[in-house]
Amino acid sequence: MLFPSVNRQKSWLFFLLVILISLNLYFHFTFSGSLEERSRFLDGIFARALYPLQKLFDFTETSVHSGATSFSRMLEAESENKKMRVQIEEQELRLYELEKLRADNARLKGLVDFKQAQPLNFITARVIGRDASIFFKTIEIDRGFEDGIDNAMPVVSPAGVVGRVLRVGPKASNILLVTDINSKMDAVVQRSRTRVIVGGSVEGALTLRFLPRRFDLRQGDELVTSGLGNFFPPGFKIGVVLGLAQDPNLVLQQAELEAAVDFDSLEEVFVVKQK
Amino acid sequence: MSLEPLPQERQREVLKTTFIVIGLWTLWLLFISTLSYSHRLSMSAVAVVLLFGSFWWTLTEGAFFILLMSWIFHAFSLTPPGFYWISIFCVFAILKIASYRFSVRSPQELGIAVLIAALLCDFSQLIFLKQIAPIYVFSFSTLGFIILSAFLQAGLALLLMRPLLSLFSTK
Numbered sequence: 120m121l122f123p124s125v126n127r128q129k130s131w132l133f134f135l136l137v138i139l140i141s142l143n144l145y146f147h148f149t150f151s152g153s154l155e156e157r158s159r160f161l162d163g164i165f166a167r168a169l170y171p172l173q174k175l176f177d178f179t180e181t182s183v184h185s186g187a188t189s190f191s192r193m194l195e196a197e198s199e200n201k202k203m204r205v206q207i208e209e210q211e212l213r214l215y216e217l218e219k220l221r222a223d224n225a226r227l228k229g230l231v232d233f234k235q236a237q238p239l240n241f242i243t244a245r246v247i248g249r250d251a252s253i254f255f256k257t258i259e260i261d262r263g264f265e266d267g268i269d270n271a272m273p274v275v276s277p278a279g280v281v282g283r284v285l286r287v288g289p290k291a292s293n294i295l296l297v298t299d300i301n302s303k304m305d306a307v308v309q310r311s312r313t314r315v316i317v318g319g320s321v322e323g324a325l326t327l328r329f330l331p332r333r334f335d336l337r338q339g340d341e342l343v344t345s346g347l348g349n350f351f352p353p354g355f356k357i358g359v360v361l362g363l364a365q366d367p368n369l370v371l372q373q374a375e376l377e378a379a380v381d382f383d384s385l386e387e388v389f390v391v392k393q394k
Numbered sequence: 395m396s397l398e399p400l401p402q403e404r405q406r407e408v409l410k411t412t413f414i415v416i417g418l419w420t421l422w423l424l425f426i427s428t429l430s431y432s433h434r435l436s437m438s439a440v441a442v443v444l445l446f447g448s449f450w451w452t453l454t455e456g457a458f459f460i461l462l463m464s465w466i467f468h469a470f471s472l473t474p475p476g477f478y479w480i481s482i483f484c485v486f487a488i489l490k491i492a493s494y495r496f497s498v499r500s501p502q503e504l505g506i507a508v509l510i511a512a513l514l515c516d517f518s519q520l521i522f523l524k525q526i527a528p529i530y531v532f533s534f535s536t537l538g539f540i541i542l543s544a545f546l547q548a549g550l551a552l553l554l555m556r557p558l559l560s561l562f563s564t565k
Contacts, residue, residue, distance in 0.1 A: 136457055140479065169424065169469050177428040248427040248470070253436040253516070253539060254523055255472035259427070285472070299472065300527055321523065322536045323434060 170291050177247040211277040219354040241389040256299035256323050263290045273391040279356035279379030281388050298323045305347040306357050311335050317357055325358050325376035332372055408450055419443050420466055427470045436543035441511035446561050448489035456486050481518040498562040501555045508551040512544035
């Protein structure tokens with residue numbers, strides 16, 4: 120026995136083990152509860168305690184990576200370059216937002232109850248960590264509630280939708296990527312303006328499931344967020360239809376999407392502060 | 395005269411070594427979570443810790459330590475700790491039983507042991523995931539990444555074979 124001084128209380132230790140495991144299984148094994156509820160248990164303590172170390176590791180990794188790839192460059196120029204890149208991405212995002220608003224404006228001009236979309240506010244954040252499991256898709260950013268981040272805030276990049284805020288700490292937050300199996304969102308096919316539900320998968324691909332057989336969807340169709348549910352802002356790119364899986368024996372069909380965002384090389388993201 | 399350490403000293407050594415191994419594993423998780431690589435590959439190295447545990451822990455001790463590991467892992471992943479605990483403990487139980495019959499002494503045995511343990515870890519999670527996530531659809535690409543990850547972890551274990559072999563053989 121590992122705990123020699125408590126040999127007499129072996130049964131109590133075993134009882135404690137059973138209680139801990141039961142609680143652990145109760146709170147976390149089921150997928151029926153909301154993700155937010157599941158992520159607020161004891162394990163949040165570990166996430167907060169490990170944040171300074173993670174920040175340190177991220178800093179070390181970034182420094183080594185930067186040194187290896189741009190050995191000949193001056194460090195000051197590199198730093199300036201990074202700042203400019205972030206600024207350009209911010210500008211690109213704002214430009215994209217303006218173009219989207221203009222397109223929406225033209226399309227909806229004739230509608231009576233048209234409500235013009237207000238410009239969005241963004242919080243720029245750096246990706247400092249990724250999910251250690253291959254079955255779940257999350258990232259960690261270096262902004263927390265001290266920076267104004269709140270649960271369920273949408274996260275985007277100039278390329279398209281990234282995900283939503285899942286767990287918020289004081290200085291860091293976890294983002295549930297749209298490619299995660301727990302993720303689902305309302306989308307619109309740009310060509311036909313029909314609505315679909317886009318979900319993630321274990322392998323990290325975006326999928327469209329439960330489509331009727333006669334659903335008007337073609338390879339190359341672009342999907343954007345619909346804005347329904349007041350969750351993701353409308354008009355942000357999600358991905359492009361790669362192909363349809365049509366089985367003549369099935370009533371429904373499914374399709375696979377190529378995500379607009381390259382999640383492997385994601386470095387900076389923008390958290391959307393709603394209006 | 396026996397050179398075997400007293401049981402209490404031995405137990406203290408087990409506890410100390412275990413916390414060092416779990417601490418190193420936590421640092422490894424920190425390292426890989428901040429590393430820029432395709433995160434479709436599993437590099438968690440939990441198989442190495444389980445192999446160590448199968449030689450050093452009893453089943454009850456393993457249950458406690460794996461509980462701690464599941465909470466630590468949840469700090470780096472969306473993986474629910476209960477789900478992680480049950481899938482990893484199943485693998486630990488298999489490895490524990492296997493440790494009564496097999497040992498790890500040579501680099502080849504180390505590579506094969508890590509390969510099998512890593513495969514078991516990911517497969518057990520895949521099996522449990524299929525039970526709890528009704529929308530999960532099996533794909534061969536996931537299978538490919540699991541196999542590739544297992545080989546990668548076995549390769550990394552061979553790079554660190556000296557300390558690992560000493561960990562597995564001193565028990």
